[in-house]
Amino acid sequence: MGDFWGRSVRVVAGAAVLAVALAGCQRSAAEKPKAGAPAGPAGPAAPEVRHEPDTAAVWRKWGLKPLAPAPAAPVDKPLKLSRKGPAKVFESVPTKGRVVFVTLDDGQEKDPKFVTMLRELKVPVTMFLTKDDIQDDYGYFKPLQELGNRIQDHTITHPVLPTLGPEGQKHEICGDRDALTEQYGTAPTLLRPPFGRWNSATQEAARECGISGIVMWRASMQIHDFQYDDPKKELHPGDILLAHFRGPKQLKGETMTQMFAHLLKQIEKRGFAVGRLEDYISVR
Template sequence: MIRRIKWPGWVIVLLVIAGAILGINQVLAQYSSAETNEPKEKITDSSVYPGLNIQTKTNKTDLYTTSISQPYTKVSSINKPINQWINNQKEMFTKNVKQNKQTLKKNDFQAHLNIQVDTHNVAEKLYTLEFSAYQIAGGANGTNTKKAFTIDLTANKMLKLEDVLNMDKKTIEHIQTLAKEMLYRDKDVKPYIMDDLLEEALQDPKDWEWSINHKNMTLFFDQYDIAAGAAGAIRVDIPMEDIKPYLNKTFAEKLDVTVPEKDHTQDKEETDHHESALDPDGKYIALTFDDGPDPNVTPRILKTLNKHDAKATFFMLGSQVEYYPELANKVEEAGHEIGNHTMHHQDLTTVQKSAIKQEVQQSSDIIQQSTGQAPSLFRPPYGASDKTVETVAEKMGTPIGMWSVDSRDWKSRNADTVYKKVMNNAASESIVLMHDIHPSTADALPKVLTSLEKKGYQMVTISQLIQLWDEQGIGPYYGKIG
């Protein structure tokens, strides 16, 4: 027998249904946010590339390390394909790690994924993003994958090849001919080229991996695409002069309204922060911040340090400084020490010596251009170093600054945990590792500084500690443990 539900009962039933629908929508919203990798924090548009920002995300587990440079905009339709490509790389990497799990453990080898991006300002709010994904999950050699995106933030869209070139038969044949000529002129690449693969790769423009900037149009080919594996990934730079006649009229007009990059070294008074010698009987701690500068967190760190009249050492990524040069300059102007944390946060023990040099030198050049000062120290990402890394540092004359106390802010993302880690392990002449990319670190810093000061500690730079120790050479320097 079916009982009729009276009026109060219907109200309860409707409330239950509404609650269930609301809960499902919240779950779907969270899932959608996770899938698109949209930044959860408010977007601060303080980049040197208007409308375009970047986050460098790092992770470390027992089996692998990852470092991913992820540009983002306020336009979901632009972010989506970028995030999808990055997620595909991550999925392939984690799948390979899972398959090689036993081998990695047996050989005590950490797999590594590094996704880095080179950004080119083509015109006003028109950029090309050239991604390079390097992953090694076992075996002697890693793999490189290239991907490029061209975005127009004046039109809020991702550009296609037909938005850049007049894609008629004549244009296609011209690009194909130029690419072949340049490849066959390259003495390092020519011996490995396979003619049939090259013809196939160039046949359909829809398959081209391309980017464009003021100087060149570039075609990218992954390892094995057009040549034997020994050639690695290949790029062909076709001079702009050779393709100008084939440019789309609207796009050509954009190139004529480019905005010159500001030279941050012009009209800058040279500053030399002469640090006074430390009292041998004093109590000192060197706070260090990695992976910045970050437009949301670094200013908060600077404000707190200034309030406590504390000095610190900032190990900056060249890829971050490239986007936020004015912020890097503020760190230097505040009298803090600036160190080099490489260009793209790559595990330097997994790459060749030439790649190490490029990672360190490119970052150093960008930091010096932005701040007027060359980095005084070098810290390899993840603290991963070996003889080759030390040799590069030695030739550059840059001491390696490691750490003795890890706040583990990168793992906990919790202010109270960060505070306890520092206070439970710090001693005089400790070097403390933190990161100016996590809001929780900025939350913890005021309490950390107040407590350290009450214990009689003075905040100094790593270089001041090295001077106190009367040490010379590249180190590495780790500091003391409590």
């Protein structure tokens, strides 16, 4: 009898221990979130990790190697322009840094892929736009402007300015400046004279139109390479480079993005970065 009650007590006690253990396991299973289920209040979800696109991969997409990083914009701007007197003419920026500046003229070609290219590569450019070339689609250039690229003056009709009298030059320069200011919200302060032709009347007319600088260039992009002022075909720190908004008709079948890729290859091969021209200029 004693053995019977002893065994019964042990059986009941063992069952109680087993029940407690099973209850503990059930609680653990209930507290553990299922795979893929959102975390409960006891454990907040880990923050989402966003990965920036690989720079080299982005450049490879366009068949390119990344350019050297552009130096920080100098606090003391090396090119100082005046608000008084004839507009200053220059073709380079005084700097020892291995940086050059890309300018794009006219606005005839409006290739959507070029907007994508600049958005992805983040190469700064200065755009000298001609009213007659862009008035059919002012909106094309706004995404490029939103990337931080400045819009500057290139006259209304792209004439040879020295063949015009002072009033004719003023009409061309001021008219383009007014149109660009209305469309893009900022007034141009620089002028690219069509064909690189200017005279003292151009400087005076530019000043009367609120222009402080007349921008020339040291090398002009053709299709696959530059035409250089330097007989050794070299680029130099601070050089201003000229290219155009052009398409297959002018580029012998190549596109704007292909031409611009060739331009960047020449700059990369020579170990230069591309800076924003206006970051090196102050107007006083």
